Amino acid sequence: MSETFLSLDAIIKRFSPSLSVGDQIAARLGAKVETRSVHAVDDVSLSILRGETLGLVGESGCGKSTLGRIAAGILPATSGTASLGGEAVMINGRKTTTEVQTVFQDPFASLDPRMPIGDIIAEGPITHNLITRSDAKSYVGGWLERVGLDAGFAERYPHQFSGGQRQRVAIARALAMQPQLLICDEPVASLDVSIQAQIINLFLKLRRELQITCLFISHDLSVVRHVSDRVAIMYLGRIVEIGETETVYSSPSHPYTRALLDSVPKLVLEDDALVELRPIVGEIPSPLDPPAGCSFNPRCPMARDRCIKEEPQLRAMGTGQQTACHFSD
Amino acid sequence: MATPATPLGRFWITYKESKVGVVALGVVAVILVVAILAPLIAPQDPYDLSRLSLMDARRAPGHIGTGGYTHLLGTDAQGRDLLSAILYGLRISAQMGLVAGIVGLSIGATLGISAAYIGGRTEALLMRTVDLQLSFPPILLALVLVALLGQGKAQLITALVAAQYAYFARTAYGAATAERRKDYIEAAYGTPLSRRRIVFRHLLPNCMPPLIVVATVQIANSIALEATLSFLGLGLPVTEPSLGMLISNGFKYMMSGRYWISVYPGIALIILIVSINLVGDRIRDQLNPRLRR
Incomplete structure (x- = not known):
């Protein structure tokens, strides 16, 4: 298996x-055409x-x-x-x-x-x-x-x-x-x-x-x-976390996965208290102009200098899944 | 009420909601039947010059001629029975319109759908040519072509098709660019089906509704264009008078009170063109999603 x-x-x-002929000429002449x-x-x-x-x-x-x-x-x-x-x-x-x-x-x-x-x-x-x-x-x-x-x-x-x-x-x-x-x-x-x-x-x-x-x-x-059986989380064209479904849901290791899970309304309220929904801050950045470094850095609560400079690669976590984040473990 | 399963059945259910549409369709059907049966119905064969007698020339409606029958709509300058000439004229006009419409549809749809499907340079080249041609009045193009090609049915049809295929190409292109982005086309790629099959079994049938509307209107336009060319003396030979030529022949007698030579063929032409256009309008309304209840 x-x-x-x-x-x-x-x-x-x-x-x-796909540029029309007119736009192509305009772009050659230096006009502002989205290329x-x-x-x-x-x-x-x-x-x-x-x-x-x-x-x-x-x-x-x-x-x-x-x-x-x-x-x-x-x-x-x-x-x-x-x-x-x-x-x-x-x-x-x-x-x-x-x-x-x-x-x-x-x-x-x-x-x-x-x-x-x-x-x-x-x-x-x-x-x-x-x-x-x-x-x-x-x-x-x-x-x-x-x-x-x-x-x-x-x-x-x-x-x-x-x-x-x-x-x-x-x-x-x-x-x-x-x-x-x-x-x-x-x-x-x-x-x-x-x-x-x-x-x-x-x-x-x-x-x-x-x-x-x-x-x-x-x-x-x-x-x-x-x-x-397994789940992969995608953000802005990249896989940010992948692992066994239960592992990812119970112990998410990428901040985006955590934010995503936190933003889901739950039917069972813990201790009868109102569970506060935490929507992810900000909008998804434009895929025309993705942010440098980690693509989640503009919205990430833990973002630091390294996240803006260096793009994280998927690496194995202690809990079994793979995560693309500099600071997860 | 059970809705009929076939698209045609559903089409008819909504089509018949419009009285004008049904009547217009009825008129078109009657004209087509009469045109097809003209040799059986018409009292005289207007093409058989030996049967025409100058004794009967320019007689008013109701005149009993040398042939022994009443000329219900009068006669023309050659002594032709106008009713017969109109029936035969309708036959020619309808034939020209239909053949030019169907050939124009086939060529235009092929070009438009190919352009949308292939894309890139082919698309740009084909559609710019079509745009260029759409900026000319069709009558001008048809006049030039008839002048170049000479008289005859085949030449006239060529001119009509050349003047009108661009409308079909534009419509087919618009429909195909919208359809080819839809999921069912992606599903066909994912199966995968051959490109040929995708184009002919999926893309083409879904582009047909707007093309049918344009075809209806363009058939009426072809008939009008042919009548115009014949009126100007550039249409069919004198021995096979179409409606346009009958109008043109009677034109010089208008002022001398012999109105019938021009007017009756004119009325026949108007009824034909208007009813085809009404059918086209009805189909267009029906296919317009914004007017659908």
């Missing part, structure tokens, strides 16, 4: 502004072991979805490689494997509105010869039932379903490709809370049945704690 399955190696992703690129993912190395679920947590805009898309072979990395069982996920900007599949955040956008859901689910497996066209109906019916939908729904269009049902369809589409690794990019973030629980339970059930490896991306700390 301890063999590395997905390996992300020194992934960097920058988004450069800086966004550092969405900044030198991230990560590995997922076969069979485990890794939770990837961070605020919106921290690059977690971008990292997920690179791992899924949807976006090419600016540099670094994503590989699955030793083989690159993408070669020359084209995805080369069907072993990684993705469930997207918004089930209203991720299903083609002009295609019946049966065709949406069958399209990939038929294209990659996992099934023949004549088997498609029973295959699709089987997957619809496994995700808790009626097999007779295959003829219907996405608009005829609720958000939760659509997300079930999206899960069926991903799993029908018989992947080894499932990437869930905020799969419940756009659903009602009551529906979230259903989808999470469905996900846990299918993960158990299919023995699938999973990268679970979310900003919801309680959801991630519920589903993950």
Whole structure:
């Protein structure tokens, strides 16, 4: 169980502004045109072991979805490689494997509105010869039932379903490709809370049945704690802490992780006293212009001179996790 | 009430809420049927010069001619039965409009979607060309092309397509740039599906609604453009009079009281163009999310 399955190696992703011809000329002539690129993912190395679920947590805009898309072979990395069982996920900007599949955040956008859901689910497996066209109906019916939908729904269009049902369809589409690794990019973030629980339970059930490896991306700390074996905390394009879920939640060692956990409203009040929420001070800095040194230094309560000058690297803590902070132990 | 499953079924349910839209669609349908069946319905074959008699020239509506039947809408300077000429003229106009519209749609959509999908230099080159062309009045371009290519159906269609494909390209480009950023396209990359499949099975169908609106309006514009060219004498040969040419032929008799030669073909042309435009307006309203309840 301890063999590395997905390996992300020194992934960097920058988004450069695409300049129009006019802007390019203006920039040459010295006009103020935004030419800086966004550092969405900044030198991230990560590995997922076969069979485990890794939770990837961070605020919106921290690059977690971008990292997920690179791992899924949807976006090419600016540099670094994503590989699955030793083989690159993408070669020359084209995805080369069907072993990684993705469930997207918004089930209203991720299903083609002009295609019946049966065709949406069958399209990939038929294209990659996992099934023949004549088997498609029973295959699709089987997957619809496994995700808790009626097999007779295959003829219907996405608009005829609720958000939760659509997300079930999206899960069926991903799993029908018989992947080894499932990437869930905020799969419940756009659903009602009551529906979230259903989808999470469905996900846990299918993960158990299919023995699938999973990268679970979310900003919801309680959801991630519920589903993950290990958890990685991302801040401004970098991993700041990674470790066993329980270790990270019970003894967070990076100040950002601590701040993040402190800012979550808790249902159980200790000693009937009002637990004061401590929101993280300040805004996430612009990824166009990340701060020097540790990227968390403008908001960090323990920031010192060294944090502004020197960028901390991930290093092992006594408690078992790895943390990128000069002053944690 | 159960909503029909197919997109077309749902489309019709909302379309028929507009009375004007339904009537206009009915008129277009009737005109198309009449145009297709013209040889069976028309009392006379207006192209068969041996059947025309100068005895019947410029007769008022209601005149009983040498052929033995009543010229309900009168006759023109060659003694053609105007009703027959209008039916045949509608046939030519509708044919020109539809062929030019469909060819223009195919070429324009291909260019626009390719530009949006490929991006980079190809995109800049294609779309700047289209922008450049959109800054010319289409009639000017069509006039130049007809003058260069000469008369005939194929030449006229080429001119109409060249004058109008840019509108389709613009629309297709706009729709495709919006659609290609959506998650379902990313999902298709993630499966992965072939680029060809992504473009033809996912991108194209989702770009169709605005293109259909533009196609409807552009068909009406093609018909008007063809009528204009024919009116100016640059359209089809005299032996196959389209509506524009009929109007032009009767123009010189307007002042002498023989209004019918120009007016009736004019009315037919207006009804055709207006009803196509009303259908186009209705589809556009229907697809406008801000007007949707």
